[in-house]
Amino acid sequence: MDCGEGMQRQFLSMGLGLNRKTTIAITHLHGDHVIGILGLLQTMALSQRTLPVTIIGPSKLKDWLEFTFETIGIGLTFDLNFIYAKEGIVLNEKEYSIKCIRTVHSTESYGYLFAEKERPGRFYPEKALELGVPEGRKWSILQHGRPVFVRGKKILPSMVMGKKRAGRKIGYSGDTRPAERLVKFYTCSDVLIFDSTFSFKDRRRAEERMHSTSYEAALLAKRARVGMLILTHFSARYRSVLPLLKEARSIFPNTVAAKDGMVLEIPQKE
Numbered sequence: 383m384d385c386g387e388g389m390q391r392q393f394l395s396m397g398l399g400l401n402r403k404t405t406i407a408i409t410h411l412h413g414d415h416v417i418g419i420l421g422l423l424q425t426m427a428l429s430q431r432t433l434p435v436t437i438i439g440p441s442k443l444k445d446w447l448e449f450t451f452e453t454i455g456i457g458l459t460f461d462l463n464f465i466y467a468k469e470g471i472v473l474n475e476k477e478y479s480i481k482c483i484r485t486v487h488s489t490e491s492y493g494y495l496f497a498e499k500e501r502p503g504r505f506y507p508e509k510a511l512e513l514g515v516p517e518g519r520k521w522s523i524l525q526h527g528r529p530v531f532v533r534g535k536k537i538l539p540s541m542v543m544g545k546k547r548a549g550r551k552i553g554y555s556g557d558t559r560p561a562e563r564l565v566k567f568y569t570c571s572d573v574l575i576f577d578s579t580f581s582f583k584d585r586r587r588a589e590e591r592m593h594s595t596s597y598e599a600a601l602l603a604k605r606a607r608v609g610m611l612i613l614t615h616f617s618a619r620y621r622s623v624l625p626l627l628k629e630a631r632s633i634f635p636n637t638v639a640a641k642d643g644m645v646l647e648i649p650q651k652e
């Protein structure tokens with residue numbers, strides 16, 4: 383989500399493969415969110431990528447990329463599959479979906495919600511054996527959600543499996559003022575990554591520049607009952623982000639400040 387300057391270097395240093403299934407979601411066309419896509423796509427081409435790349439973003443992103451590639455003569459070795467950002471579900475895959483919402487910023491800008499689909503419930507072998515289903519192919523059929531027959535008796539997946547397990551949800555705001563509709567959109571996300579450009583004392587500036595303060599990010603996270611808040615996009619005016627983090631934690635304790643290369647594990651739900 384978003385490609386700041388030097389994105390390809392970060393991408394490589396994190397050990398992310400250049401020829402893997404990739405979807406890039408861009409929130410808006412301000413340099414610090416989009417400039418890095420050029421280097422990333424060019425690096426992918428240099429490594430002879432063949433898989434298409436899906437790009438989600440404002441419609442002008444496509445024009446800008448096509449114009450730039452043509453002007454500076456970057457030839458890609460793979461196709462770009464563009465999806466115009468608009469409110470609602472923009473990408474629906476077997477295992478997850480990506481949803482958009484318009485945010486409140488100085489240009490056309492979108493927030494994203496990455497939502498994993500429900501997973502099947504836990505499989506209980508002892509229940510299967512009790513019902514006379516022998517271990518093997520029939521177990522696998524049940525685990526895939528289809529019934530099996532044992533001596534003429536129909537065994538349903540629900541008889542040997544627990545309830546479906548909810549998928550994980552990750553929200554990403556890009557640049558925005560806080561807004562009521564964003565509270566609703568990000569409700570019950572496991573992780574919310576939110577604009578935290580300014581501190582409380584610079585709240586006027588946050589209003590003018592159409593960003594959020596760490597305090598506002600925390601209020602929104604609390605009202606949306608998210609699991610964890612990650613503050614990001616700090617203004618370069620702050621030597622340390624600690625005061626911003628403290629402000630946010632006074633409202634929403636489970637807050638962390640993002641930093642380059644940070645890795646977080648989000649456990650699956652049982």
Ligand SMILES: [Zn+2]
Nearest residue numbers: 410412487557
């Ligand atoms: Zn911006």
